[in-house]
Amino acid sequence: MKKLICLITALVLCFGLLAGCGGNKPSSSGSEGGGDSGEAVDVTVTVWGPQEDQSDDNGKWLQTQCEAFAAAHPEWNITFNYGVCSEGDAKTNIGTDPSAGADVYLFANDQIPDLIKAGGISELGGSNVDTMKSNNSETTVNTVTYEGSVYGFPFTGNTWFMYYDKSVFSDEDIKSLDAMLEKGKVAFPLDNSWYIAAFYVANGCTLFGEDGGDAAAGFDFSGEKAAQVTDYLVDLVANPNFANGDVGTNADAKAFFSGTWDYQKALDAYGENLGIAAPPSITINGELKQMKSFAGSKAVGVNPATALYQEHPEVAVALAAYLGGTDAQKAHYELRNIIPTDSNITVDDALAQAQMDTMAFASIVQPLQADMGNYWGPAESMGKELVAGSVTHANAAEKTEAMNTSLNTSAVQ
Numbered sequence: 242m243k244k245l246i247c248l249i250t251a252l253v254l255c256f257g258l259l260a261g262c263g264g265n266k267p268s269s270s271g272s273e274g275g276g277d278s279g280e281a282v283d284v285t286v287t288v289w290g291p292q293e294d295q296s297d298d299n300g301k302w303l304q305t306q307c308e309a310f311a312a313a314h315p316e317w318n319i320t321f322n323y324g325v326c327s328e329g330d331a332k333t334n335i336g337t338d339p340s341a342g343a344d345v346y347l348f349a350n351d352q353i354p355d356l357i358k359a360g361g362i363s364e365l366g367g368s369n370v371d372t373m374k375s376n377n378s379e380t381t382v383n384t385v386t387y388e389g390s391v392y393g394f395p396f397t398g399n400t401w402f403m404y405y406d407k408s409v410f411s412d413e414d415i416k417s418l419d420a421m422l423e424k425g426k427v428a429f430p431l432d433n434s435w436y437i438a439a440f441y442v443a444n445g446c447t448l449f450g451e452d453g454g455d456a457a458a459g460f461d462f463s464g465e466k467a468a469q470v471t472d473y474l475v476d477l478v479a480n481p482n483f484a485n486g487d488v489g490t491n492a493d494a495k496a497f498f499s500g501t502w503d504y505q506k507a508l509d510a511y512g513e514n515l516g517i518a519a520p521p522s523i524t525i526n527g528e529l530k531q532m533k534s535f536a537g538s539k540a541v542g543v544n545p546a547t548a549l550y551q552e553h554p555e556v557a558v559a560l561a562a563y564l565g566g567t568d569a570q571k572a573h574y575e576l577r578n579i580i581p582t583d584s585n586i587t588v589d590d591a592l593a594q595a596q597m598d599t600m601a602f603a604s605i606v607q608p609l610q611a612d613m614g615n616y617w618g619p620a621e622s623m624g625k626e627l628v629a630g631s632v633t634h635a636n637a638a639e640k641t642e643a644m645n646t647s648l649n650t651s652a653v654q
Contacts, residue, residue, distance in 0.1 A: 281318040284556050286549060288564075289326035289334070289343035293577060300576040303564075310563045317556055328539045335361040339546035344557045345564065349399075350384045350538045353392050353609055363545040363554075364390045369562035376567060378601040381582045383452060384538040387609050393540030394565025397579045398600040400536040401436065404488070404507035405496035407516040417529065418521045421496060422477075428484040428494035431474065432628050434620035435535055436498060441470045442605055443523055443530040448616065453608035460616065460648035467645065468638040469525050474627050475634055485628045501580065504592055517595040519603040536604035538582065541565040619647035 286307075294303040303323065311319045324343055326334050331348035336359035348356065356362035370391050374382050377395060385393040405415060409425040421427050430436045438448070445466045450458040461467075477483050484491040487499060488510045497507070498520065508515055520532040541561040544550060550557050563569060570581040580593045584601075588594050607613070623644045626632045632640050 281316055282553070283318045283320075284549060284553055285320045285322060286345065286556060286560060287322040287324060287343045287547070288560070289324040289331070289346040291327045291347065292325045294347075294573075295323060295325065300572075302569075302573055302576050306564055306569045306572060307560070309568070310560055313563075314556075314559070317553075319556070331542070332356050332359070332361075335359065335544060339544055340548075342544050342547065344544055344547045344549045345561045346542055346544065347396075347564075348393065348540060348542050350393065350395070350540055351607065351609060353385070353387045354611065356542065357387065357392070360546055361544050362392050363543040363550065363558075364392060365394075365543065365558065365561075366391070367558075369394070369558060373562065373565065376583045376585055378582070378584070380536055380600050380604055380606060381538060383606040384536060385540050386454075388454065393538075393542045394562050395538040395540040395582050396565045396570050396573060397539050398536060398582050398596055399500070399538060400596060400599050400604050401498055401500045401520075401534045402595045402599045402603075403496060403498050403518050403520055404503070404511070405516045405518070406511045406514050408514040409495040410516070415496075415516070415518050416521055417524065418532070419524045421521065422480055422482045425495035426482045426484055426491065426493055428487050428491045428497040430487060430498065431478070431485050432621060432624035434617045434624065437620055437624045438616075439520060439532040439534050440474060440523065441467055442533045444470050444525055446470070448605075448613070449608045449610050453606050453610070456610050456612065459612065460645065462648060463642060463645040468641045471623075471627075471632060471637040471641045472634055473523060473525055475632055475637060478627050478630070501592060501596060515591075517591040519595055519598040531603055534599060534604045535607040536600055537607050615648055615650070619644045622647075 288303065288307060290303045293299055295301060304321070307321050311317070326343070326346060328347045328349045331346055332352035332355045335342040335346060335356060339359055339361035342361060353362065373394050381395050381398060382391070385391055385395050403415065405421075406425070410421055414420045414424055418427065441462055447458070447461045449455050449460070484494050487497040487503070487506075488494045489506060499506070507517070520534055522529040522531050524530070541564045543557045543561045545554075567583050567585050570583045571586050573579040574581050574586065574588065574593070580596045581588070582597070582600060588597065623632070623640065626640065
């Protein structure tokens, strides 16, 4: 009888506990941090971005997007703190003391190695990264990939393309630089090392392997593939319809190569006849080869050194993904003409389309390697010698090998 009474008592207590827990279901928003109470978790998030993204004149893009994110996540009761930091200053301001820096911030992709060394940027993964990869070109994804890992959510590209006069060049002409040179004067900054690589890469030359991620591979501007390009450039410089520089230094040029920063210069030069497109192809040994400019990006990163990341990394990562996502990029484009990388966004102007096209099929990632610094000097010297006429068909192969040797003199072998 005593055992029976104990059993009945235990059952009563058990049913009572179950009844008392009946209201403690997870919130409908899928919260993982709300505990048994079902209440939203209080979190404070510090976000850094440029002043332009926080001003009234530009619709307070950053604040507006953060509040939209908060509204979409009722499982988190978020208080935002905003700080001003341009993308170019991120590595300095975060790197000084990552633990005192922003939880989420905007940065230029070439800062990734420095941010990693400082412990101020987190490796990313999971479904947010999968979504980002599906919405962006391979080149764009590679701009935020370092040694096989992703470190940011890109939101705009950084590259150069072509401005031209539509009254001189047809839609068919602009597919080939050689065809354009038959119609009018074309300017190109051949003595600028950020630009000249486009010709060599077109014919198979590489910087740190096929995708720029192999530090040990160094630079491969050697052999016949590279010498053929130098020979092509000797002829290019000798063409009376070629000019070194841009339309600013060659007022009669009917096409030139630059980026978004020179849009007004192009508009002033060509007016209603302004055309904008990805870089054209060049013809080497009778074959069309696509010129490829260097590409980078601006992206949203997550700081792993902060208290928020230690307690609620999912909040920081989700916010970074949102600020680099489709809706936020669309708003960025509408408010500030920040050209998106997201392929789901329809752009309605030639400038945006040219940059997106270039990022998609006419560019390579500017490598994020320490020895990339060895590239700029030798490449610039080759361009200057070509323009000066000291590189000829007779010495093209020799000059090309000398450049390759210089590129790799202190590069990792």
